[in-house]
Amino acid sequence: MAVEDPREAERDAILRALAPVVDGIAATFGPVCEAVLHDYRRPEKSVVAVAGSVTGRTVGGAMSEIGMRVLARGDEATDELNYVTRTGAGRLVKSSTMVLRDSTGAVFGALCVNVDVTEVDRVQSLLAALAGAGGPPAEAPVTTFGDDIDSVVDALLDSHLDQTWAGLDRPRRLELFRSLDERGVFAVRRAIEQVAARLGISRASAYSYLSQARAAGTTSAHDTSEGANP
Structure with a gap:
């Protein structure tokens, strides 16, 4: 009988414990918010829990290029907080990616929060135009989000x-x-x-x-x- 790796069991337990947190975050901030839980041990099917639909992710879907960048950094990866990107459909999204570590400090996943700020950005631009202040905002980079x-x-x-x-x-x-x-x-x-x-x-x-x-x-x-x- 194969003996289960205690680190793998610990990682599975952390993911199970965080799954309800995903629902809580999305419920708190409403329809403009999406929370996604990733298991980096399976890059092609890293999404293990998701609530909200800002980027259209589904359970069993793949990580984005942001997740791949974090994965490439391995245990040297750090949280990426409050960065702004744009979906392929043109929606402006403010995101935070918080890495998950086991008790040895090894990175094995991430909890991501995405907030659709498209309408907020439009209102802000309108107010700035009415006030005659500022130039056009910097263009946010486009990020590919998808289950494939x-x-x-x-x-x-x-x-x-x-x-x-x-x-x-x-x-x-x-x-x-x-x-x-x-x-x-x-x-x-x-x-x-x-x-x-x-x-x-x-x-x-x-x-x-x-x-x-x-x-x-x-x-x-x-x-x-x-x-x-x-």
Whole structure:
């Protein structure tokens, strides 16, 4: 009989305890609020509880690119609070992502709160215009929210690829893979195959570029450390 890992049991217990909190947060702030509980052990199906419908998430859905970025940072991840983004449908959303840790300090999930502030922003802009104050607000970045992890990976790739793969020289190809890796893309199962297909290269080539990008990053970090401690 397999012995259950006590850390996994602890993590499961934390998620079960937080599930009612998700409902409570959404109920408190009403229809403009959504709370989402994520289990990062399953990036492709990380949503284990959700209340509200600001981003249209459902249980069993995938994490967003924000979650992938947190996942990529591992145990060094920190809470990201009160950041503003925009959905693909144009809704302005203020969010907070609070990482979940087990008793050893390992990050294994997150509790996210999303508040639709679209109408608040419109009223604020109208009042500013009536008062003759201020210029146009800064445009919030668009974030892909969806239950399909493939669409999230595609959106991240599109945001980092401004020309064809053939048009990139080797340093820019390595930079592309490094950037995607830093944002947690390759923590997702089958992402390397998806990226390779989108770029029109073989899986072996994609693995090679990823390995080289990681090696270059490690070397740069080492050189910086050496320079800081002569």
